[in-house]
Amino acid sequence: MNATMRIASFKLRRSVLYCPASNPKAMEKTGSLNCDAVIFDLEDSVAPAEKAAARERLRAFLLSDARPSCETVVRINALSSEWGADDLIAARGMKPDAILLPKVNGPSDILSADEALDEMDAPPTLKLWAMMETPQALINAGPIAALGSNPAARLDCLIAGTNDLVKELRASSDRDVLRPLLMQIVVAARAAGIAAIDGVANDFRDMNVVARECAEARAMGFDGKTLIHPAQVYPANAIFAPTAREVMEAREIVDIFSRPENADTNVVSLNGRMLERLHLEQAEVLLAQARAVEEAEESEE
Numbered sequence: 001m002n003a004t005m006r007i008a009s010f011k012l013r014r015s016v017l018y019c020p021a022s023n024p025k026a027m028e029k030t031g032s033l034n035c036d037a038v039i040f041d042l043e044d045s046v047a048p049a050e051k052a053a054a055r056e057r058l059r060a061f062l063l064s065d066a067r068p069s070c071e072t073v074v075r076i077n078a079l080s081s082e083w084g085a086d087d088l089i090a091a092r093g094m095k096p097d098a099i100l101l102p103k104v105n106g107p108s109d110i111l112s113a114d115e116a117l118d119e120m121d122a123p124p125t126l127k128l129w130a131m132m133e134t135p136q137a138l139i140n141a142g143p144i145a146a147l148g149s150n151p152a153a154r155l156d157c158l159i160a161g162t163n164d165l166v167k168e169l170r171a172s173s174d175r176d177v178l179r180p181l182l183m184q185i186v187v188a189a190r191a192a193g194i195a196a197i198d199g200v201a202n203d204f205r206d207m208n209v210v211a212r213e214c215a216e217a218r219a220m221g222f223d224g225k226t227l228i229h230p231a232q233v234y235p236a237n238a239i240f241a242p243t244a245r246e247v248m249e250a251r252e253i254v255d256i257f258s259r260p261e262n263a264d265t266n267v268v269s270l271n272g273r274m275l276e277r278l279h280l281e282q283a284e285v286l287l288a289q290a291r292a293v294e295e296a297e298e299s300e301e
């Protein structure tokens with residue numbers, strides 16, 4: 001996907017907050033938060049005995065005026081579980097922007113959900129997101145992400161599930177250990193032109209942890225971070241937004257390439273730095289992000 005297409009389909013996903021569908025108070029709270037997306041969870045944050053009630057509560061909530069205005073995602077239970085098929089039918093009726101599939105192992109998990117949604121006459125605008133949280137998903141990251149490479153496809157976003165990955169791999173949750181796996185998710189998502197969101201910071205009272213992980217995730221190429229607590233929204237929004245300096249530099253790059261004398265030039269020099277047209281594309285993407293942040297901030301006022 002080229003830069004122009006990326007700009008056209010660009011969506012802000014700096015802060016993607018999980019909210020358990022078993023917690024009515026937290027669900028109500030999502031309407032007042034400035035996160036870019038909320039994932040209402042029917043999976044791991046909901047105990048088995050509460051699954052059916054949580055599904056009904058979520059349906060009523062998302063069809064009410066209390067529904068948040070940001071991008072809204074429903075995480076269902078795995079289709080192979082006893083709740084998955086009912087969750088998918090119910091989620092389609094909740095009119096979310098996307099349905100998040102947990103414990104994806106390979107392309108067939110996405111294709112099954114896609115076919116089931118087609119059979120339910122779900123609109124093509126109803127997207128699928130995939131949790132990347134099993135060793136098989138990491139092995140199959142390229143083929144999974146490739147299902148989203150056509151912009152009309154349902155698959156739109158990969159989410160790192162670092163808690164499950166650590167469990168499955170019997171690894172340490174140290175970011176040094178996770179980094180190569182996280183990069184694998186970014187590489188797969190970027191190869192297909194879809195979004196990639198980092199996993200959660202479990203230490204939700206320590207803002208230094210979430211800020212450090214957001215900075216690292218942004219440097220790796222992630223679009224944003226999944227969050228578990230409202231207090232994590234502000235640092236994620238701030239850190240995944242382009243800085244004033246980055247915006248200024250991007251404007252300088254756009255400006256230098258727009259000069260008549262550079263119309264047929266592929267390489268220019270600016271402040272002692274070589275710039276190619278690929279830097280112009282990067283600058284245009286960054287300016288699109290900055291505009292999206294500005295618009296989001298205006299709508300918060």
Ligand SMILES: CC(C)(COP(=O)(O)OP(=O)(O)OC[C@H]1O[C@@H](n2cnc3c(N)ncnc32)[C@H](O)[C@@H]1OP(=O)(O)O)[C@@H](O)C(=O)NCCC(=O)NCCSC(=O)C[C@H](O)C(=O)O
Pocket residue numbers: 017018019020025026027029030041044045131133160161162163164165199200204228229230
């Ligand atoms: C972690 C929590 C259990 C902490 O809850 P609590 O002790 O109640 O927090 P606070 O008292 O500080 O809450 C302050 C107010 O904020 C609301 N709140 C809290 N969390 C959320 C939320 N996630 N969304 C919306 N609102 C929230 C409280 O209701 C308070 O409201 P008020 O009193 O009106 O001011 C809790 O934060 C929580 O449950 N977090 C989400 C947990 C979750 O969803 N886990 C599953 C997703 S993570 C995952 O599965 C990762 C992945 O799959 C992997 O494998 O890695």
Ligand SMILES: [Mg+2]
Pocket residue numbers: 044102131133161163164
């Ligand atoms: Mg998980």
